[in-house]
Structure formats: structure tokens, C-alpha cells
Amino acid sequence: MNINHFAYFIEAVRENSITKAAESLFISQSTISKAIKSLEQAYNTELIDRKARKFKLTSAGEIFYNSAVKIVSNYQSETEVLATLLHSHRGKLTLGIPPVTITVIHSLLHQYSQMYPEINLRVMEIGAQTAFSLAQSGAVDIGIIIEPFDNPEFNKVSIMESEAVCVVSPHHHLANYDTISFSQLKNERFLVLDKSCIMGL
Numbered sequence: 001m002n003i004n005h006f007a008y009f010i011e012a013v014r015e016n017s018i019t020k021a022a023e024s025l026f027i028s029q030s031t032i033s034k035a036i037k038s039l040e041q042a043y044n045t046e047l048i049d050r051k052a053r054k055f056k057l058t059s060a061g062e063i064f065y066n067s068a069v070k071i072v073s074n075y076q077s078e079t080e081v082l083a084t085l086l087h088s089h090r091g092k093l094t095l096g097i098p099p100v101t102i103t104v105i106h107s108l109l110h111q112y113s114q115m116y117p118e119i120n121l122r123v124m125e126i127g128a129q130t131a132f133s134l135a136q137s138g139a140v141d142i143g144i145i146i147e148p149f150d151n152p153e154f155n156k157v158s159i160m161e162s163e164a165v166c167v168v169s170p171h172h173h174l175a176n177y178d179t180i181s182f183s184q185l186k187n188e189r190f191l192v193l194d195k196s197c198i199m200g201l
Contacts, residue, residue: 001042003075003107005035006068009047012036013065016055039064078159082108083115092120096131096140104160105144 012021012032022029040047047061057065082105097105113121124131124140131143135154149156166180174180174188 001038003072005039006072008032008035009039010065010068010072012055013057013061018055074161079108079111081157082159083112091118092122093142094122094124094140096124096126096134096143098128098131098144098146099125101144101146108159 008021008025008027008031011025012018015021015024018029018032018036022032025032036047043064045060045064046058047064049056049058049061095109109121109123113119124134126134128143128145128149131140131145132149132151134140135143144159147158166174166185168174174184177184
């Protein structure tokens with residue numbers, strides 16, 4: 001599953017047809033169908049009512065569509081922000097990125113490398129605290145960290161936002177809730193990031 005799958009789904013909904021969406025995107029119908037199926041499997045829900053005579057979303061599909069539009073829009077805008085942020089004329093750019101974050105922005109880094117092949121992009125997988133220290137000393141040009149972070153000595157640019165998602169066992173007493181409040185979690189035990197990955201700890 002990748003960002004294209006969301007884009008294919010959005011186009012199918014806008015065209016109200018997988019066939020028309022395929023024509024609009026100049027790809028095969030099977031590519032769009034497989035992308036939608038991949039999304040359904042990833043989120044364990046049906047997005048299209050396949051019993052209907054015409055193209056029709058399920059109730060879950062309508063919810064998913066609204067979120068998909070935001071995801072694709074944010075991805076495109078954040079790609080532009082990151083490309084601007086990373087643009088440099090020095091020939092070399094060193095980034096300090098926590099391992100938990102690099103998988104999220106890997107595609108953005110790949111796009112940057114394609115856009116600016118003359119720039120030698122060096123990526124250091126380090127914790128947020130280390131990235132901060134190295135940025136202070138000038139050892140890295142840009143440190144990518146997880147919020148919260150506030151320091152008047154640095155310029156801060158948000159490149160991505162994500163929801164807080166609670167992952168529990170199917171047998172957990174919270175497993176049947178669609179949404180969970182923080183007050184419900186006050187007595188729960190958590191798997192948390194190492195202190196080196198988060199600022200302020």
C-alpha cells in the first residue's frame with residue numbers, strides 16, 4: 001500500500017467509476033481495483049458496495065474518502081515543504097532522523113534525491129536528543145524530531161502530522177471501542193519510545 005493507492009481510490013470516487021478513473025489516470029482498471037482491494041485489506045473494511053448495480057461507496061468508504069483526500073493533499077503539500085527545506089547549494093546535506101521517523105519520510109527523501117541529484121544527501125539514524133545536540137554543534141544541517149519541541153535558537157517547520165492510534169489485542173477490554181479517550185488509558189501499561197527519541201523527556 002502506498003500513496004498512489006489513495007489517489008486511485010479518490011479518482012474512482014470522483015469519476016464514480018473505476019473504468020473512467022483508469023482512463024483519466026492512463027492506467028489499467030485492474031491497477032485501480034487492486035489498489036482499492038489493498039486498501040480494504042489494510043484497513044479490514046469494505047470501501048465499495050459490490051452488490052450495488054452502479055459504483056457506490058459503503059458508509060465506511062465515504063468516511064475513508066474524506067480522510068484519503070486529506071492524506072493525499074497533506075502528502076503533496078508536505079513534499080513541497082520538505083523539498084524547499086532541504087534545498088541547498090552547498091552540495092551536501094546531512095540529516096539527523098530518528099529510526100522511528102525515517103520509514104515515514106523515506107519516500108520524501110527519495111523524491112528529493114531525484115529532484116536534486118547534485119546534492120549529496122547523508123542520513124544519520126539517531127535519536128531526537130542526539131539530533132538536537134548535533135544540530136546545535138553544526139554536525140547535522142537538519143534534525144527531524146517528534147513533537148513537542150520549542151527552542152528560540154531553531155527554526156521549526158512541521159512536515160507531517162498523524163493521528164494518535166491505540167493498538168491493543170483483539171481480546172483487550174478496549175478492543176471494541178471506535179474511539180478511546182485518554183482518561184480510559186490512565187491505568188493501562190504502554191510500550192513507549194526510548195527517551196532518546198523524544199524531546200523533553
